[in-house]
Amino acid sequence: MNVLSAADVVGADRRHVWHPFTQMQEYASLPPLVIASGKGGWLTDTEGRTYLDGNASIWTNVHGHNDPDLNAALVEQLGRVAHATMLGLTHAPGAELAAELSRLAPRGLGHVFFTDNGSGAVEVALKQSFQFWQLTGRPEKRGVIGMAGAYHGDTFGTMAAGDSGFFHDRFRPWCFPADHFPAPDVHDATASLTALAELLRVKAVQTACLILEPSVQGAAGMRLQPRGFVRAVADLCREHDVHLILDEVFVAFGRLGPMFVCTEEKVSPDFLCLAKGLTGGYLPLAATLVRDEIYDAFLGTYESRRAFFHGHTFTGNPLAASVALANIRKLRPLIDSGVLDKRIREFSRLLDEAFAGHAHIGALRRRGLAAALDLTPAGGGTYPVALRAGLQVCLRARAHGVLLRPLGDSLLLVPPLCLDEGELGALVARTRRAIDDVLP
Ligand SMILES: Cc1ncc(COP(=O)(O)O)c(C=O)c1O
Numbered sequence: 048m049n050v051l052s053a054a055d056v057v058g059a060d061r062r063h064v065w066h067p068f069t070q071m072q073e074y075a076s077l078p079p080l081v082i083a084s085g086k087g088g089w090l091t092d093t094e095g096r097t098y099l100d101g102n103a104s105i106w107t108n109v110h111g112h113n114d115p116d117l118n119a120a121l122v123e124q125l126g127r128v129a130h131a132t133m134l135g136l137t138h139a140p141g142a143e144l145a146a147e148l149s150r151l152a153p154r155g156l157g158h159v160f161f162t163d164n165g166s167g168a169v170e171v172a173l174k175q176s177f178q179f180w181q182l183t184g185r186p187e188k189r190g191v192i193g194m195a196g197a198y199h200g201d202t203f204g205t206m207a208a209g210d211s212g213f214f215h216d217r218f219r220p221w222c223f224p225a226d227h228f229p230a231p232d233v234h235d236a237t238a239s240l241t242a243l244a245e246l247l248r249v250k251a252v253q254t255a256c257l258i259l260e261p262s263v264q265g266a267a268g269m270r271l272q273p274r275g276f277v278r279a280v281a282d283l284c285r286e287h288d289v290h291l292i293l294d295e296v297f298v299a300f301g302r303l304g305p306m307f308v309c310t311e312e313k314v315s316p317d318f319l320c321l322a323k324g325l326t327g328g329y330l331p332l333a334a335t336l337v338r339d340e341i342y343d344a345f346l347g348t349y350e351s352r353r354a355f356f357h358g359h360t361f362t363g364n365p366l367a368a369s370v371a372l373a374n375i376r377k378l379r380p381l382i383d384s385g386v387l388d389k390r391i392r393e394f395s396r397l398l399d400e401a402f403a404g405h406a407h408i409g410a411l412r413r414r415g416l417a418a419a420l421d422l423t424p425a426g427g428g429t430y431p432v433a434l435r436a437g438l439q440v441c442l443r444a445r446a447h448g449v450l451l452r453p454l455g456d457s458l459l460l461v462p463p464l465c466l467d468e469g470e471l472g473a474l475v476a477r478t479r480r481a482i483d484d485v486l487p
Pocket residue numbers: 164165166167169198199200201260265266294295296297322323
C-alpha cells in the first residue's frame with residue numbers, strides 16, 4: 048500500500064532519487080510525472096491521466112502492464128517462495144526456464160547462466176569467452192572486437208566492448224582496449240565486412256570474441272543492418288576461430304518479429320545474451336546461453352580452478368523465472384499465428400504514412416516494433432543541442448497522452464507488443480501531433 052500522497056512522492060523523488068541517464072538539474076526543472084498504475088499498453092499517473100507506453104518501459108514490455116497471465120504466474124510462485132539462491136541448489140522455475148530457452152534457441156546452446164540485467168548477461172559472455180581460451184591453452188586470445196556505435200550496457204566490460212561516444216568516453220581510461228569495425232550501411236555491408244575480414248586476418252590469433260547486436264543497434268538510434276549481415280559476420284568468426292557473442296538484449300522476444308533474431312539468418316552463436324523482454328517487462332532477469340563445448344571446457348575437479356567464479360545474489364530469481372515462462376508461453380502463439388507480423392506491418396505502414404516526406408523528419412528507421420525518427424530543421428542540418436528539440440517533443444507528447452524517451456534529437460518508438468492496430472495508430476498520430484506542435 049502506498050502511504051505517500053502524489054506531492055510527497057514528488058518531494059521525496061526530488062530530494063533523494065538520482066535518475067539514470069538523466070541531467071538531474073534539468074529533471075528538477077521539468078513537470079513531474081508519477082505513475083500510479085498500468086493496464087495493457089497504457090500507464091496512468093496519480094492525476095488519473097493515461098498515457099500510451101510508447102517506449103514499452105525502456106523496451107521491456109511485451110503483453111502489457113498488469114497482464115492477468117503474468118500476474119497469475121507471479122502470484123502463484125509468490126505463494127511458494129520468492130527467492131532461493133542458485134548457489135549450490137536449484138528450483139523448478141529456474142531449471143524449467145533454462146530448459147525452455149535452450150529448446151527455443153539454435154541447437155548447441157544447451158547451458159544458461161542467469162543474471163539480472165542486460166549488462167550482466169554481456170559481462171558473463173565476455174568473461175566466459177576470456178576464460179575459455181585460458182582453459183584450452185590459448186591465453187593469448189584475450190582481445191574483444193565490437194562494432195562501431197554498439198551499446199552493450201554501462202559496466203566496465205560492456206563499455207569497453209561498446210562504442211557509445213560521449214556516454215562512455217570519460218571512462219575509457221578504465222576500460223580494457225577493444226577493436227571496433229565499421230557498422231554496415233543498411234543497403235550495403237561490403238565496406239564493413241571487408242574491414243572486419245582484415246581486422247580478423249591481423250588480430251584473430253589474439254582475439255577471444257566478437258560481440259554484435261544483430262539486425263538493429265537500438266541505443267545507437269535504430270541503426271539497421273542489411274539482411275545477411277549477421278550470417279556473414281558469423282561465418283568470418285567461425286573461419287577465424289573467434290567466439291561470436293550475439294547481444295539480443297533489445298531485439299529478442301518478438302521485438303523484431305521472431306523469438307530470437309539469430310534464427311532468421313540461421314546463425315548459431317557461441318553466446319546469446321537475453322534480458323529486457325525476457326520477463327515481458329515485469330522483473331529484472333537476464334540470461335547468457337552458452338555453447339555446450341564452451342561449458343564443457345570449464346569442467347574439472349574443484350582444485351583445477353576451472354570453475355566460473357562469477358555470480359549475482361538474485362541469479363535466476365524464481366519469481367522472475369516464473370513470469371518469464373508465462374511470458375514465453377503467451378508470446379509463442381502471438382508469433383506463430385502471424386498476429387505479431389501483422390501488427391509489425393501495420394506499424395510500418397502507419398509510420399510511412401505519417402512521416403515519409405515530413406519536413407522535420409530527416410530520417411525514419413524502422414524494423415519490427417522499433418523505430419527512430421530523426422528530428423531535423425526544415426532546411427536541413429541539426430538543431431542546437433541546447434534547444435533540446437527531442438525532449439521538447441517528448442514533453443509535448445505527454446500532453447497528447449504518449450510517453451516517449453528521446454535519444455538526443457531522435458525519437459525512439461518502441462511500443463509494447465500487445466498494442467492493437469488502433470493503439471498503434473494512436474501512438475503514431477499523437478507523436479506526429481506533438482512534433483507538429485513543437486516544430487511547426
Ligand atoms: C543491446 C543492449 N545490450 C545491453 C543493454 C544493457 O541492458 P541493461 O540496461 O539491462 O543493463 C541494452 C540496454 O538498452 C541494450 O540495448
